[in-house]
Amino acid sequence: MLGRLWDWWRRKRLLVDAVFMAPLLLLVALSSTAANTIRPEAYVAWNLALCLPLILRRTYPRGVFAFVALLSFVQCAVNIAPLPGNIAVLMGIYTLAADQPRIWGLAGVAVGELGAVLATLRYPEGRGDIKMTLVMLSIVVWSVWILGTYISTRRAYTRSVEERAERLERERDNEVQMAMAAERARIARELHDVVAHNVSVIVVQADGASYAIETDTARAKEALEAISATGRQALAEMRRLLGVLREGGDAGPYAPQPGVDQLGDLVEQVRASGLPLDFEVTGAPRRMSDGRQLTIYRIVQEGLTNALKHGGPRAAARVRLHYGDEAVEVRITDDGRGAAATNDGRGHGLAGMRERAAVYGGTVEAGPRQGGGFEVIARIPAREEVRA
Incomplete structure (x- = not known):
């Protein structure tokens, strides 16, 4: 039950991204506009413009990151103080590092580091200890990138383990089928030997009976009795061996041979x-x-x-x-x-x-x-x- 629920959850990509965006929207709703110079309606609109694209962050990771990064640079250029929605840039860096090739993750962290430098130099509250502010922002940016890279490596390792397990399972099934085929081939050879031997005996006895039927009735009768006994013995052995061949067959006892x-x-x-x-x-x-x-x-x-x-x-x-x-x-x-x-x-x-x-x-x-x-x-x- 939990496995099916997890598979369903993983298929709903937009829903999952919306759920992970919800805490950021909650943070925006609970934050105060007192520290910012823009009007409250502009404050809400700007945060929504940064947060809502995150619903598509795994569907269009590069486009979403480019949009929120560009919007943050515009925000810095027009001197709007940092907003809770700017966390979207960090989420975009994580998505690039976790889901995209390594070069895109490095490009994302480079853009994030540039943003950290610009934010440190732009906003007055960072001038008290500019070096410490830059170091702290850089640590945050690179930590997000390292986390995304780790998740990407972990996913690749998990996929390789799953593929190897599937390949080993297929090889095991093939080996089992080959072993069964070899055993059935051995039984078929035994069946051939049984039939060939008994049929040869029957042919010899039938030839003898045909020669002796007019001159030596008793010997002809013995030959016919030998034919009857040999035939019953051959039939019994054939049934036994064919029964072994039929046991456990995937195609069933009466499946036609392929052509x-x-x-x-x-x-x-x-x-x-x-x-x-x-x-x-x-x-x-x-x-x-x-x-x-x-x-x-x-x-x-x-x-x-x-x-x-x-x-x-x-x-x-x-x-x-x-x-x-x-x-x-x-x-x-x-x-x-x-x-x-x-x-x-x-x-x-x-x-x-x-x-x-x-x-x-x-x-x-x-x-x-x-x-x-x-x-x-x-x-x-x-x-x-x-x-x-």
């Missing part, structure tokens, strides 16, 4: 993660099997994951999908660290790409680019008859 049509969603997801990405499709799209589409999708996904993980904070990437007559070429490039990227030796992304491409007779070439960055080029035959 080429889902690359646009993948690109948007990566862009949302903070990586500038250019996606281009050339050539005439052709009909491909679901397995080939899934292979292309996973290669692009793995290439972009590597760019996010190793490219660095200012890297940008490009994905080019080209439909050729006999093959589909996928080119993923980035302008990140390239050969300078650290490698902890635990990743298997490139090996996984090559394995996926090899299933369909394709190839994957990957390595650092000349001049910086990394490049992955995958070629997947579009049809079974053009396999490499």
Whole structure:
């Protein structure tokens, strides 16, 4: 509740600035006009002219400070005694130091110091001890600037900590997803071994039964029983392994596998993660099997994951999908660290790409680019008859 209230309060910039201006207006209302030579109505109007622009001090910090500083110089020139509203100059210096680049904060404190000198020399009450008056006014001006500079530094540090926490959280989520994908790949390999072994046994037994069914009925019956037992065993193991694969899946147990049509969603997801990405499709799209589409999708996904993980904070990437007559070429490039990227030796992304491409007779070439960055080029035959 307090967090939402604070967020709402921070969004209401004009309201916040008006609240911080209210004590200054209260000071103006409670002050006496006896020490000033101007009429009471002019006294109030001059103070309001100095105070009311502070409502916009964070929306237009430079313009507001320039206005109140110029008005204070005019006040000094026409010999109007210091007013409570002149505190607006200090608030303008603070705003420049806290919210603007360092050069504007220094410009503000320089104008404030000039105002302190002029005020000390202009008004008779400062001639009793002119040096002490100037020192005191200078201390006030520079203290306000130091406070604003500290707040600016503190805000920058807080933003960097928040950005680092968000980046670490994204990297942690990516690592978890990669670990889950690796575990599921291991289970998939186990499933492949189970199915391949049991199907081989079934084929051998079926061939034996077909030869013996006319000459040795008993042996044919044994072969059929072996086929039945092996099939049940294979089905049970498949159900067990598929059950493990389904547990904890984000997409649910019956989510369809992604393909080429889902690359646009993948690109948007990566862009949302903070990586500038250019996606281009050339050539005439052709009909491909679901397995080939899934292979292309996973290669692009793995290439972009590597760019996010190793490219660095200012890297940008490009994905080019080209439909050729006999093959589909996928080119993923980035302008990140390239050969300078650290490698902890635990990743298997490139090996996984090559394995996926090899299933369909394709190839994957990957390595650092000349001049910086990394490049992955995958070629997947579009049809079974053009396999490499």
